[in-house]
Amino acid sequence: MQDRVKIVHDNFIRRVESGDLPETPLDDLESTGLSGHDLVEIFETQVLSRLLDQHSRVLQKRGESFYTIGSSGHEGNASISAALRLEDMAFLHYRDAAFLIQRSKKLPGQTPLWDMLLSFTASSEDPISAGRHKVLGSKALNIPPQTSTIASHLPKAVGAAYSLGLAHKLGHSGQIAKDAIIYCSFGDASVNHSTAAGAINSACWAAYKGADVPILFVCEDNEIGISTPTPKNWVRNTYRERAGLKYFHCDGLNAVEAYAIAKEAANFVRTHKKPAFLHMSCIRLFGHAGPDVQTSYMSQAKVDATEAQDPLLRTAALLTGYGILNPTQILEIYHETLARIERAAEQVIKRPKLRTAQEVMSSIVPEKADVKPLPVVSQGEREESFGRETANMDQPQHMARLINWALHDLMLACPEIILAGEDIGPKGGVYGVTTKLHDRFGPHRVINTLLDEQSILGLSIGLAHNGFIPIPEIQFLAYLHNAEDQLRGEASTLSFFSCGQYTNPMVIRIAGLPYQRGFGGHFHNDNAIAVLRDIPGIVVACPSNGADAVGMLRECVRLAREEQRIVVFLEPIALYMMRDLHEEKDGLWTFPYTAPAEADPYPFGEPFVHGAGTDLCILTYGNGYYLSRQAANILKDKHTIKSRVVDLRWLVPLNAEAITEAAKPCTHVLIVDECRRSGSPSEEIMTILMENLDPLPRVKRLTAEDCFIPLGRAFASTLPRKDTILEAALNLCGKEAQS
Numbered sequence: 001m002q003d004r005v006k007i008v009h010d011n012f013i014r015r016v017e018s019g020d021l022p023e024t025p026l027d028d029l030e031s032t033g034l035s036g037h038d039l040v041e042i043f044e045t046q047v048l049s050r051l052l053d054q055h056s057r058v059l060q061k062r063g064e065s066f067y068t069i070g071s072s073g074h075e076g077n078a079s080i081s082a083a084l085r086l087e088d089m090a091f092l093h094y095r096d097a098a099f100l101i102q103r104s105k106k107l108p109g110q111t112p113l114w115d116m117l118l119s120f121t122a123s124s125e126d127p128i129s130a131g132r133h134k135v136l137g138s139k140a141l142n143i144p145p146q147t148s149t150i151a152s153h154l155p156k157a158v159g160a161a162y163s164l165g166l167a168h169k170l171g172h173s174g175q176i177a178k179d180a181i182i183y184c185s186f187g188d189a190s191v192n193h194s195t196a197a198g199a200i201n202s203a204c205w206a207a208y209k210g211a212d213v214p215i216l217f218v219c220e221d222n223e224i225g226i227s228t229p230t231p232k233n234w235v236r237n238t239y240r241e242r243a244g245l246k247y248f249h250c251d252g253l254n255a256v257e258a259y260a261i262a263k264e265a266a267n268f269v270r271t272h273k274k275p276a277f278l279h280m281s282c283i284r285l286f287g288h289a290g291p292d293v294q295t296s297y298m299s300q301a302k303v304d305a306t307e308a309q310d311p312l313l314r315t316a317a318l319l320t321g322y323g324i325l326n327p328t329q330i331l332e333i334y335h336e337t338l339a340r341i342e343r344a345a346e347q348v349i350k351r352p353k354l355r356t357a358q359e360v361m362s363s364i365v366p367e368k369a370d371v372k373p374l375p376v377v378s379q380g381e382r383e384e385s386f387g388r389e390t391a392n393m394d395q396p397q398h399m400a401r402l403i404n405w406a407l408h409d410l411m412l413a414c415p416e417i418i419l420a421g422e423d424i425g426p427k428g429g430v431y432g433v434t435t436k437l438h439d440r441f442g443p444h445r446v447i448n449t450l451l452d453e454q455s456i457l458g459l460s461i462g463l464a465h466n467g468f469i470p471i472p473e474i475q476f477l478a479y480l481h482n483a484e485d486q487l488r489g490e491a492s493t494l495s496f497f498s499c500g501q502y503t504n505p506m507v508i509r510i511a512g513l514p515y516q517r518g519f520g521g522h523f524h525n526d527n528a529i530a531v532l533r534d535i536p537g538i539v540v541a542c543p544s545n546g547a548d549a550v551g552m553l554r555e556c557v558r559l560a561r562e563e564q565r566i567v568v569f570l571e572p573i574a575l576y577m578m579r580d581l582h583e584e585k586d587g588l589w590t591f592p593y594t595a596p597a598e599a600d601p602y603p604f605g606e607p608f609v610h611g612a613g614t615d616l617c618i619l620t621y622g623n624g625y626y627l628s629r630q631a632a633n634i635l636k637d638k639h640t641i642k643s644r645v646v647d648l649r650w651l652v653p654l655n656a657e658a659i660t661e662a663a664k665p666c667t668h669v670l671i672v673d674e675c676r677r678s679g680s681p682s683e684e685i686m687t688i689l690m691e692n693l694d695p696l697p698r699v700k701r702l703t704a705e706d707c708f709i710p711l712g713r714a715f716a717s718t719l720p721r722k723d724t725i726l727e728a729a730l731n732l733c734g735k736e737a738q739s
Contacts, residue, residue, distance in 0.1 A: 004286055004294070005054055008072070008307050012316075012334070016327045021317035022309070024254060029322055032260040034082075036324040041105060042082055042255050043315045043330075046075035047337045048113060049098035050312060053286070055341050056120045060290055064349045065120045067134035068290030071097040073283040074220050075311045076252030077185065078102040080280070083262035084216075087177035089142045089465070091157040093185040093220055095284075096136055103141050110140070113341060117348040124354045129497045130363070131354045139501040142176075144465065147497065150190050152489050154199035155458020156504075157184035158215060161203065162459060163466035165212025165273060169444050172416065175467040181269045182462075185218040188235050189225020195454055195485075202455040203275040204244030212273035216265055217245075219277065220252065222284035227297040239277045246274065252282035253311045256318055283309050364537040366495040366503045366564040374413040374561070376597045385412055385440060396590035400433050400576040402546035405593050406553045407434065407471070411441055413596065414469060414561070420447040420459055421473030421509075430475060431511065431576050453483035457508070461491050464504035469560055477512025477570070478526040491566050492537045505560035507553070507567045513542075514674055514709050514719055515574035515623050522708035524573075525715065530679030532568055533652050539604070540652035542570040544625040547591035548649060551602030559604060570651070572622045581626070582633055589626070605655040609662055613642030616729055617666035617697075619659060619685055621648040624672040624720060631725040641733055651681050659685060660692040668732050669699045672720050677703040702728045 015021060029036070053070030060068055071077075074095040081102035084090070092099060097116065104110035115127055115138075122131040128145050129135050137145025146153050161182040167174040176182075190196055200217060207213045219239075223230050240247045246268055250261035258280065265278045283306050287294045294303050319325040325333075354360050383390045386408065393405065411417050419434060419441075425448035428435030438446040449456050453474055460470035474480050487508075494502050514525040532540050541556055543549035549571070559565040581588035610629065613636075618628045625647040635641040646662045648654065663669045669689060673682035682701045689699055702725060705718040 004303070004307070005057055008285055008310060009054060011307065012310060012312055013331065015313055016316055016330050019327060021320065022314055024314050024317040024321065026318070026321045027256055027260070029256060032256055033263060034256060034259055036322065038082065039255065039315075039319060039322070039324060042078045042102065042259070043319060044333055044337070045078040045098050045102040045105070046255070046312055046315055047334055048101055049075055049078070051338050051341050052097060052113070052116055052120070055345055057290055059120060059345060059349070066122050067120060069094055069288065070286060071095040072285035073222060073311065074098065074252070076255065076258045076280055076282050077218070077220065079255045079258035080218060080262040080278070083259050084183060084266055085180065087142060087180045088183050088266075089144070089160055089176055089180060090183040091153045091160075091185070092136045092143060092146055093187060094136065094146060095187070095220060096185055099185070100136050100138065100141065100143060103143070104138075107140060114344055114348065117341070117345055118351060121348055121351070122353060123348065123351040124359065125351050128499070128501070130499050132360065132363070133497055135497050137498060139498070144494065144502050145497045147493070151186055151193040151196035151199070152485055154184055154186065154196050155202070155454050155486060156461035156465070156490055157182050158199050158203045158213065158455065159459035159462020160465045161213045161215035161275070161462065162206060162211065163463045163468060164214055166418070166444055166463070166468075167466060168212070170415065172467065176465065179270065181214040181216055181266060183216050183218065185220060187225065188219055188221040188223065188230045189228065191219055191235060191238070198452045198454050199458060200245070200277075202450060202452060202459075204242060205450050207274045208244040213275050214269050214273045215275045216269045217275065217277045218280055220280050220282050222282050224284060226288045226292070235279055239279065242277070244275065246276040247279065248276060249279045249281070252280040253309055253314045254318070255311070255315045282311070285310070363496050363499045366500040368563050369561065371561055373558070374410075377409070377412045382409070382412065382595070393593040393595070396587055396592055397546060398577050398579055398590055399543070399546035399549050399571070400431055402550050402591065402593055403433050403553065403571065404435060404437070406550040407437060408440070409596050410554065410557055411437070411445065414557070416467060416469045417557070418445055418447065418463055418468050418470050419473065420449050420470060421456055422449055422451055422475050424448060424473050429473065431573065433571075433576070434473070453479050454486055457483050457486035457491070460506045460508070461486065461504045464506050465502070469557065470506045471557075472506065472508050474508065474510045476524050476526065477510050477529070478523045480510060481531060484531050487538065487566070488535050492535045495537065495564070503564040505564040505566065507556045507560050507569055509569045509571060511571050511573050513570065513572045513574065513622050514704070515572075515716060517715055521711035525709040527675045527704050527709065527719070528679070529570065529651070529675055529681070533681065533684075537566065538652060539565050539567040539650070540570060541567060542572070542622050542649065542651050544572065544575065544622050544647050544649070545589060545591065548602070548608065548647070550593065551599060552649060554596065554599070555602045555604055570622070574623055575626060578626065582630060605650045605653070605658070607649050607655060607658050607662065608647040609644055610647070611642075611644040613644050614665045614667065615641045616643040616668045616670060616733060617663045618643060618645045618670045618672055618725075618729070619648065619663065620645065620672040621651060621681070622674060624674045627720065627722050628672050628725055630722045631729060634726060635729055639730065641729065643729075648681070654681065654684055654688065656688045656692065659688050663689060663697065664693060667697050669697050670725070670729055670732055671699070671701045672725055673701065673703040674719055675704055676706050677701070678706050680704070698732055700728060700732045
């Protein structure tokens with residue numbers, strides 16, 4: 001098998017030496033704004049990017065490098081980088097090493113050669129990820145790290161762009177420069193992913209409605225996705241006439257043209273605050289990654305023709321054509337760069353690596369932010385904002401209204417809080433939880449989004465990049481599943497892959513869990529939260545009643561603001577309007593509202609224990625806590641079983657110590673879990689008990705069946721119910737219950 005890397009390397013040297021350079025049009029250089037010195041800098045960047053790719057493969061053969069998805073053929077993005085400002089936040093395609101190297105020249109003291117070798121070799125001294133992954137990122141260069149993303153970074157880039165206009169309207173100082181634009185690049189194969197389609201659509205939709213969305217999308221079109229060719233003119237014809245989107249095209253093999261067109265596109269975005277789509281034609285050299293053999297799916301003639309278009313040769317032709325450098329000087333740059341890389345690599349491979357689990361995990365949870373607690377809003381200001389509702393706050397209320405009031409108070413105290421979601425505006429949400437907030441805080445703080453959960457979560461990540469505290473709403477738990485990668489692959493990994501340099505704190509409200517009687521079936525009664533329990537670093541809170549919902553929501557916002565955490569606030573739909581517990585009109589599931597200044601804290605992770613009985617401990621949450629309280633009352637009155645019911649409240653991470661302490665004095669433990677038997681919190685709770693209690697009490701699980709939830713009268717047939725909780729408790733307690 002031929003070594004295509006060596007062939008391209010040798011061809012470059014041979015063709016420059018012989019003057020056999022591609023014919024390249026020589027536009028007026030001065031009119032583009034580029035100087036001869038600028039073009040030499042761009043060429044040096046392209047060479048460094050290419051030879052780093054080349055040497056990463058050398059190091060891989062020696063077992064010293066671990067990543068070979070390179071940027072070769074895409075070096076035209078060096079020109080685009082030169083056309084932008086350092087302050088323009090950039091969300092990069094994984095083939096954009098040249099972009100990062102070129103940007104580093106805008107900030108003195110940067111060492112891209114050394115830093116990228118540290119990244120290739122997974123050294124713990126890698127300044128962005130400390131060896132956790134080969135990522136393109138730099139805090140100093142305003143480049144949040146991206147891994148091998150297939151379009152998943154587009155929604156948050158759109159969110160960051162939207163945040164710039166929002167910051168201006170709200171007078172928010174932000175963390176991104178006011179006159180910046182957002183840069184977001186991706187490949188021609190990625191453009192077909194639903195995430196890319198949704199993100200670009202969201203940007204166009206918002207711009208079409210009149211919002212400022214200053215984002216420059218750059219599609220680096222090398223005409224192939226791994227082994228699947230992109231249809232001819234597909235990208236151009238798809239995006240050239242798109243509503244709300246200005247289309248530009250450049251030849252990415254021509255460094256001067258790429259710079260000029262990128263400058264024009266960036267100026268359009270910066271001036272008009274609207275999205276633009278820059279379609280950059282380029283090539284891919286060396287295959288998709290190290291082990292990829294292009295001739296297994298591409299003819300040798302096609303491989304040869306592609307390699308003949310090498311962008312380094314095209315830039316060399318420009319340099320000689322303009323009389324800036326001669327072939328000898330060009331080859332001196334090439335050989336000197338290779339020698340520097342080889343010398344540095346021999347030092348870099350000796351640098352320390354991550355060794356322990358603790359070292360690897362240290363950046364999953366970010367450091368606490370240096371912020372002050374939320375200020376206390378005066379009673380006069382609160383009364384003016386709440387209006388007539390103030391008079392009702394000492395009267396017991398259901399959960400939905402109490403959450404609404406808690407959100408209202410939080411938004412009064414924290415102007416950085418932004419609500420976003422489908423129908424949360426004038427309608428107030430499907431269940432009225434956000435009623436009147438749109439009227440009181442306006443459309444820029446209560447954002448009615450389009451119907452796309454990926455875009456909602458991406459918007460929130462982008463808002464957090466600019467110093468906002470987003471509280472997005474996912475209308476139903478089932479709607480999360482098609483957008484879960486925005487949590488797993490983007491939000492939760494940001495601190496991990498940046499050593500905590502980048503964070504995206506937020507509180508995601510999700511209406512979910514089962515037991516709705518007249519509405520839904522499986523799509524609105526979703527009891528599967530395994531997807532949330534599987535994401536490292538996030539917090540999942542689940543209140544069972546209105547009083548807890550208020551206190552826990554305030555704690556969730558504190559966790560986001562002060563500890564930079566990503567929090568999911570899971571709201572049991574069936575308990576939104578619940579008022580009674582044991583009998584009709586007993587009102588035992590309604591609670592008065594406590595103002596923030598008068599409230600006790602709800603510490604993160606702390607469960608609530610109702611009762612002190614030791615015959616039986618019921619460990620549960622959400623609807624299960626409500627039903628278990630009903631069952632516990634009957635167990636006491638009719639069966640003389642003294643129990644305690646533990647509302648876990650915080651489901652991720654589970655508080656193992658508190659669970660153990662609550663169960664330890666009891667002779668029997670029943671876990672009541674409304675989620676499915678497979679993948680439910682009950683599995684972890686059972687493990688906690690097994691690992692921490694000796695002797696182990698008699699333990700039983702009562703869970704939902706591994707089944708979707710039906711519509712109609714059978715809605716609860718697969719779920720724990722009051723009668724099945726009673727039955728399970730009596731069977732568990734055995735003879736003691738009978739006596």
